[in-house]
Amino acid sequence: xxxxxxxxxxxxxxxxxxxxxxxxxxxxxxxxxxxxxxxxxxxxxxxxxxxxxxxxxxxxxxxxxxxxxxxxxxxxxxxxxxxxxxxxxxxxxxxxxxxxxxxxxxxxxxxxxxxxxxxxxxxxxxxxxxxxxxxxxxxxxxxxxxxxxxxxxxxxxxxxxxxxxxxxxxxxxxxxxxxxxxxxxxxxxxxxxxxxxxxxxxxxxxxxxxxxxxxxxxxxxxxxxxxxxxxxxxxxxxxxxxxxxxxxxxxxxxxxxxxxxxxxxxxxxxxxxxxxxxxxxxxxxxxxxxxxxxxxxxxxxx
Amino acid sequence: xxxxxxxxxxxxxxxxxxxxxxxxxxxxxxxxxxxxxxxxxxxxxxxxxxxxxxxxxxxxxxxxxxxxxxxxxxxxxxxxxxxxxxxxxxxxxxxxxxxxxxxxxxxxxxx
Numbered sequence: 302x303x304x305x306x307x308x309x310x311x312x313x314x315x316x317x318x319x320x321x322x323x324x325x326x327x328x329x330x331x332x333x334x335x336x337x338x339x340x341x342x343x344x345x346x347x348x349x350x351x352x353x354x355x356x357x358x359x360x361x362x363x364x365x366x367x368x369x370x371x372x373x374x375x376x377x378x379x380x381x382x383x384x385x386x387x388x389x390x391x392x393x394x395x396x397x398x399x400x401x402x403x404x405x406x407x408x409x410x411x412x413x414x415x416x417x418x419x420x421x422x423x424x425x426x427x428x429x430x431x432x433x434x435x436x437x438x439x440x441x442x443x444x445x446x447x448x449x450x451x452x453x454x455x456x457x458x459x460x461x462x463x464x465x466x467x468x469x470x471x472x473x474x475x476x477x478x479x480x481x482x483x484x485x486x487x488x489x490x491x492x493x494x495x496x497x498x499x500x501x502x503x504x505x506x507x508x509x510x511x512x513x514x515x516x517x518x519x520x521x522x523x524x525x526x527x528x529x530x531x532x533x534x535x536x537x538x539x540x541x542x543x544x545x546x547x548x549x550x551x552x553x554x555x556x557x558x559x560x561x562x563x564x565x566x567x568x569x570x571x572x573x574x575x576x577x578x579x580x581x582x583x584x585x586x587x588x589x590x591x592x593x594x595x596x597x598x599x600x601x602x603x
Numbered sequence: 604x605x606x607x608x609x610x611x612x613x614x615x616x617x618x619x620x621x622x623x624x625x626x627x628x629x630x631x632x633x634x635x636x637x638x639x640x641x642x643x644x645x646x647x648x649x650x651x652x653x654x655x656x657x658x659x660x661x662x663x664x665x666x667x668x669x670x671x672x673x674x675x676x677x678x679x680x681x682x683x684x685x686x687x688x689x690x691x692x693x694x695x696x697x698x699x700x701x702x703x704x705x706x707x708x709x710x711x712x713x714x
Binding site: 326382390 | 614620623624634635650653657661662666675678679681683686693694701
């Protein structure tokens, strides 16, 4: 983005190395497009890795994608498309000097961006709980249902007493409180380990052990799929790298929108100087554009 | 004081923005629906075609490429051309040594 004086009343200063405002604007724009081209190539490396792995080992992707929630992925796609609409609308508002509309659209775009990250957080959390992580961190524990069942019975017996206590003492009898108590108190009042690290399977992934991990029975599996293929962790490495890098870009977008909002409050765009809004919106559209492909390639396999 | 309004700057109408939005939402619905129809190996190409149509809509209308200087579009398109070259040559490379691989032997895969 070219320098521009935000101190002066007109809001637009033409730097000395530019002929006129149009040349300054066009230069900023060309610079932005070059940056966006590098962004495509930045993600392009990961898309290339994806293609090579998928063509050579399609079974890993067919297996792995069953653990992703199509519904949440589609929801995030819709959220990003809505944010693209509001971002494009923000540019229009800035062009027409509709400052109130501009602020509204910037806030809406930001809210959509936060919504996107919220949904992503829910998804990451579910992967984390099931040990479906990248490379060596991939320790799925979807197979020891028996152990989980036994534990849950014990907990529910102990929890019934605790839960009753809670209801006795708390007239509210909030179920959320009861549930949180259940997790923490086991048989004989001994604390049950918090699910997470200790809850993970000690059985090595299929790549290391001959028995391997049988995935059927997983609560997340929506239909039947075969035994886990070797190196299933590769799918999750690619998933976290691609969505993670994309998520960082969403964070960057939020920062940029805050910057624009501060500018709008200060009156930077009152004179119809919309270059900054235009450039941030271009960036945001690329973030949306990349997600369109991520959604297709990660969630909609098969 | 000079503004961009003096020069050729396109202001997209609300109607156009909303129409593109509807098309994008429809495209998303279509992509998801298409996965429930089994077309075999063809599925991925249908999905990619719809995704690319969506991407083109975003680039042409939301990113103003349709009214922009063609050179900007050329720069952006250039990134995709180079990406295609990257993926194409990477694929040729990986296909070339497939026959030499030892089945089940995959060191460094983090297993």
